[in-house]
Amino acid sequence: MADTVVTASRVISFAEALESRSEAFYTDLAERFPDARERFLAFAEDCGKNRVSLVRTYRETVSDALETGFSFQGLDLADYEIDTTLDEEATLNGALRQAVEMEAKAVAFHQTVAERSRSLLATIAMAFRRAARSRKRRKQTLESLLE
């Protein structure tokens, strides 16, 4: 069943988890595929930065007068769940495909939230837009690496 009651707190927790899980995913990839280690570690680091930036922005701008309980009404977080479980036998190409899928969902999530959070404060929308942009660039890089 779609969970249609989504408060700002839930959105931020979801975003935090999304970035943390992505960070762990890329760290795992870095260990499994030593040839692409540096690139994957850079992606992991980027996820960490997104996580810190989103949580910090929310905490620095949230106010009791904002519509935090109502701005994301109808948003279904299940649409943006990512799969970070890597198959034991996964090839580099397979892992890259999985990463591209994950990035596509993350971009969609960050863009949707950026749009929906415009009724809060501009800084929150901007933080999500920035996260969407970094994810979009990463997706393009991953796609270019696919054989």
Next chain:
Amino acid sequence: MSILEEPIKDVLNVKNYVDGDWVDSGGERKDVVNPATGKTIATVPVSTTKELSRAVEAARDAFPLWREVPPLARARCMFRLKELLEENFEELSRIQTMEHGKTIDESRGETRRGIENVEVAAGIPSLMMGDYLEDIAAGIDEYLIRQPLGVFGMITPFNFPFMIGLWFAPYAVATGNCVVLKPSSEDPLCQTKIVELAEEAGVPPGVWNVVHGGLDVVSAMLDHPDIEGICFVGSTPVGRDVVAKRCGATGKRYIAQCGAKNFAVVMPDADIERTVASCMTSFYGNTGQRCLANANLVICQQDLSDEAYETFYQDVVDAFVAAAEGITLGYGLDESIQVGPLRDPGKKERVVGYIERGIEEGATLTLDGRDFEIVGDLPRDAFLGPTVFEDVTPDMAIAREEIFGPVASILKARDLDDAISMIHANPFGNAASIFTDSGSLARDFRYQVRCGNIGVNVGIAAPMAFFPFSGMKDSFFGTLHGQGQEAVRFFTESKVVIERWF
């Protein structure tokens, strides 16, 4: 359902903080109960007047040295306090939810608002500066300096247990005064935690004291000859008939921010969807226990035909009721919750009394908050759902009196002037909002309405820390307000020096 971890695991034994020490009180103890779970999370002392006097003495004794500390050094204490509050941001927010009942988003918002006051007070070297004018007469210069006064008493309410103490204390301390603060004994934990952090930030013993208690402590504060001024936030009868009168009699300056009955006026050109979203937070956020909450929704006909007005009216009401019906109630630490319980079952009973009165007076109960569902297995004692009344007239008690709960009264107005007349006929003057696409109507509203805080397409007209928290009529007694530059002026005396050297 995802419930955040509770920061309070055992029942806390709350103490007074006097002269840099945590001291037990000889008075009785009261339970502090989490209104969502019904569990006792702390016990707080009902201190004696003697214990209050001891705190005032400590503050008085600390004052001469503290005022000599350079403003820059006092500002650094504020910077350190700000950093400590940031480090403890999440814990402080969750404590608010546990002791008050509000949702975690609301608590974090309150924490932010409180911290912003500490940030503003950290600018005290600039804010406290005086003025200087040379040659007011031949060889004579004149200048103004702002000096701290001594000890200030602060009495804070239950509805914002973290933020309201910070509307005042940081400014008082940064300007070189000392404070004795009495938090609401219903939810005293945040103020206790703040003073613990103030100590860690380097605020010396005696400068920032916290004494828990009830009416005896308040009364002793009002009469104490060593207290120069009082900051009070609470009900109008106490603010007007007790605080203002007693401070007048004893020559104290005072800020008394009191009750409210706020109107939201919706014009035909308003964006209904965004207006309703804004109204949900305003009418039902903090479970309606907010002096800036809107309580009366006035839907204006203005230049619409009768038929068009009926359609517009119904569109607004339908959207409002649909949104209110969809609100989820439960424990504020559950991130899916939009509205928490009232502070305690007694407060719920009072609000239910108003719902019954509204029915008796002939209003139509469109949405009955007494019939509600809660997420989770929680006692229902303090919960109450969003309520909507239609066919309300300005003379009814539900439209006139402060309910302080999740009850919306919908009224009709012929035009903006009619709506403004309704606002002016009400004794309160804390806040009012207009929802419109017309700059001209918004300007008229802002210009004419006698309320201290005006919202234009904003449901909660809450001033930021660098603006005064205003209020008029029965919502405010005093001259200067809390927050920002006005707070700096309240906590200092303007001394003028006229100087000539032979």
